Amino acid sequence: MSTPSPLKPAPPFDLEQLFDKIRRLDVHTPQGIAGLLAKESTFVFNYGEIEPDAAVSLTMPVRRKSYSSGALMNVFAMNRPEGYLRYIIEERLARFGTPSDMFLLFLAGRNQIGRLTYALHGQTVPEGEGERLDELLSSPSGQLFERLVSKYALGSGISGVQPKTVVPLAPDVPASVALPGVATPGVATLDAHATLPLTTVIVKAEGDDYAGIARNEFLCMSVAREAGFDVPDFWLSNDGLLFVMARFDRAPDGTPLGFEDMSVLTGNDKYRGSYEMIGRAVEVYTGADFRAQSLRLFERVALSCFLRDGDAHMKNIGIIYTDPTGPRRLSPIYDVVCTGIYPLLDGRMALNLNKSKVFPVPGQLIAYGERLGLKRAEAQAILLRIDQAFDTVAERLSQDDRYKADDLLTRIRDVIRRTGAIPVARAKRPAFRLP
Helix, strand or coil: CCCCCCCECCCCCCHHHHCCCCCEEEEEECCEEEEEEEECCCEEEEECCCCHHHCCECCECCCCCCEEECCCCHHHHCCCCCHHHHHHHHHHCCCCCCCCHHHHHHHHCCCECCCCEEEECCECCCCCCCECHHHHHHCCHHHHHHHHHHHHHHHCECCCCCCEEEEEECCCCCCCCCCCCCCCCCCCCCCCCCCCCCCEEEEEECCCCCCCHHHHHHHHHHHHHHCCCCCCCEEECCCCCEEEEECCCECCCCCECEEEEHHHHHCCCCCCCEHHHHHHHHHHHHHHHHHHHHHHHHHHHHHHHHCCCCCCCHHHCEEEECCCCCCEEECCCCCCCCHHHCCCCCCCCCCEECCECCCCCHHHHHHHHHHCCCCHHHHHHHHHHHHHHHHHHHHHHCCCHHHCCCCHHHHHHHHHHCCCCCCCCCCCCCCCCCC
16 A cells, blocks of 8 residues: 555535545554545455554554455444434434445544544544633533534544533643532532643533433442542533543543454444453453453442443443553443433343343352452452442532432432342342442
8 A cells, every 4th residue: 555645734624525425534543644444345444554553453453455344344433423422413414314434434533532533535634622621510511511512523433322522622721620529619620630631521411311310420430439440530510410521542641542442352232242251352452461450340340230330331341552562451440320220221231240131249249350360359359449439429429519409319329228139130139238
């Protein structure tokens, strides 16, 4: 494959002119252009003359032979919009028809999760303007989120059914702000330890179907942080309606990190497979560091089991790296919600554990940890940390004005601490509590 001509800035584009005409896109990594993705009778990807560290995926090492597939390759398809965001995009573009995968990649440009960006062949990836983080947290959330979606939805490469969008931040974002904890009217509750500079954040909003989901996620992520687990920086808006999270796929200096979720690495749809399968993938892709990464995987699975998070699927666990030839590790914990409080959901886990989607009792979970290579005492200690972290966070948030308006905190506590049958279990078993 010949070297592309010098890159030109991307000119303003006409949606209608490009809508069904994009057949070739340059795929960029931080090292430069990795190769050319083309839509012919099939999808075809060809690498340029590049080094192995510029590979686009752990599953697609650099080679001269083309990669060809009838469907878009998993690593490129990973961030295709779903749910609310897909609906918004299709609604905005309805007069043109149904957007193609190539057009969606082009729209997302550089706002993908991971280190890949996309541009029309021979052009640079366009830059965007940004928002102020303190204003995101202090503005009335309903109007704000509508404006953010209107402004950024067409350029967000992010999956998931919850209303969300990727939002770039203005370069003058403040570096120090108020401490988290009890809400103070009119004060943005940002963490003093936030890793700056931030360049983009993920903004999630309340949907009509799941009341309190922003506060729910803030509580669950706070438990993870209190337990000492690896989490991105995150915030809750002053009115409790927006959950804002820093990009976990960025280094402290803003350098993009490679990210591949378990759907990409296992080839499975997000609700197919098991946590044992994820364990095997972590072993394959982290190699010599598997011992440390298996412990982190157990933390992630144990946290979701304790919090009755039935959405810890293949796309909510992944591996990050600086380049595909170097060290790899499990991504920080993200997208954790107590789904057990929502009666429309089935009360089961997203994936199998020990051939069952029923939430495990502690002994079953400890046995999973032992299969990952943890000692029994290590697994028990992690469960205890989660249990204590929940009590600490629940007590702290009970004093937070954003949690006083309804019984959300009580409902989450009741689901986690209930006695009697585990939801949808056929037999009566003790709830998830430490022995």
